[in-house]
Amino acid sequence: MELQDKIIVVTGGASGIGREMCRRFKQEGAAHIVVADLDADGAAAVANEIGGSAVTLDVRSEEAIHALIDDTEANHGPIDLFCSNAGVGIGRDIYEDTAVWQAIWEINTMAHVWAAKYLVPKMIARGGGYLLNTASAAGLLSQIGSVTYAVTKHAAVSLAEWLSITYGDQGIKVSVLCPQAVRTAMTAGGPGVAGVDGMIEPEVAVEAVVETLREERFLVLPHPEVAEYIKRKTSDYDRWIKGMRRLQAQYVPPEV
Numbered sequence: 001m002e003l004q005d006k007i008i009v010v011t012g013g014a015s016g017i018g019r020e021m022c023r024r025f026k027q028e029g030a031a032h033i034v035v036a037d038l039d040a041d042g043a044a045a046v047a048n049e050i051g052g053s054a055v056t057l058d059v060r061s062e063e064a065i066h067a068l069i070d071d072t073e074a075n076h077g078p079i080d081l082f083c084s085n086a087g088v089g090i091g092r093d094i095y096e097d098t099a100v101w102q103a104i105w106e107i108n109t110m111a112h113v114w115a116a117k118y119l120v121p122k123m124i125a126r127g128g129g130y131l132l133n134t135a136s137a138a139g140l141l142s143q144i145g146s147v148t149y150a151v152t153k154h155a156a157v158s159l160a161e162w163l164s165i166t167y168g169d170q171g172i173k174v175s176v177l178c179p180q181a182v183r184t185a186m187t188a189g190g191p192g193v194a195g196v197d198g199m200i201e202p203e204v205a206v207e208a209v210v211e212t213l214r215e216e217r218f219l220v221l222p223h224p225e226v227a228e229y230i231k232r233k234t235s236d237y238d239r240w241i242k243g244m245r246r247l248q249a250q251y252v253p254p255e256v
Contacts, residue, residue, distance in 0.1 A: 001130055001173065001213045004029035007077050009068065011059055011111065012086030014042025015185060017134065017177075020202035021083055024210060026050040028231030032076045037086070055132055059086045059111035060103070066118045078126055081213075082119055084112045085134040085177075101148060108152035112159055120163070120172055128171025132209065133138045137180045137226045140219075141233065144248045164218060175212050177220040179205050198223075 008030050012018040014037035023046075024031050033052035037043040045046040047054035055071070058064055072079055087108050091100045112133045123129030136143070139153030160176035167173070181199045200222055208222040221227055233240040 002163050005031045006080040007032050008081045009034045009072055009079055010083040011036045012084055013037050013046055014039040017202045017205050018085045019046050020206040022046050022050050024206045034072050060106040062114040064194055065114045069118055081130045082115055082134045084115045089149050094147050104148045104152050109155040112156055116163055123172055126168045130173040132175050134177045137178045141176050174215055175218055175220055179222040
């Protein structure tokens with residue numbers, strides 16, 4: 001997929017990876033970019049910078065996501081690329097309050113479901129379209145120290161796989177972004193175990209996004225080491241789990 005002349009929506013577009021997506025897509029010649037974020041001021045600032053439009057969006061609302069899609073298509077034309085990028089990293093153990101589980105589930109997983117549920121039929125009817133969902137290397141491996149993050153990101157990857165398998169022959173292209181540590185607000189307190197291969201800048205992650213979209217591949221891996229880790233995991237699951245336990249002992253305080 002070439003981004004020139006495309007209508008693109010980016011959720012979580014006010015900062016971090018989402019903001020860099022908006023900037024890079026503009027450089028690539030996108031026709032119009034909708035910057036959607038709960039941070040209204042941040043979304044407006046990015047939209048003003050790139051000549052796009054801003055939408056205040058809470059991705060925990062299915063109705064708000066549907067309205068975003070309808071309004072974009074009414075005002076700017078059919079969406080070519082929908083980047084479901086908004087995400088959070090809240091919660092740690094299985095004992096988190098149900099409200100924490102529900103919040104991260106809705107933001108990290110269900111927001112992708114709601115966008116696809118409403119947009120896929122529209123895209124199929126007009127011959128195709130592209131979905132880019134932001135997950136994490138935690139969705140392919142795991143997230144030491146946060147079961148809520150690991151579970152919801154695994155679900156996000158699984159959804160993307162299912163969408164590609166089910167609708168790929170009907171013109172729906174799907175990619176899923178799975179970085180390790182990226183320098184964003186989420187990693188402001190330190191990268192934790194996700195930084196084992198180093199912290200990258202959002203621009204590096206987005207460069208991998210653009211390359212992957214151009215080649216229409218499924219996995220976006222800004223940290224190429226992740227591909228090797230997946231091979232190790234699937235070749236000997238028990239050995240991999242033992243290795244992850246050693247990694248946990250290295251990065252997580254004993255009392256946690």
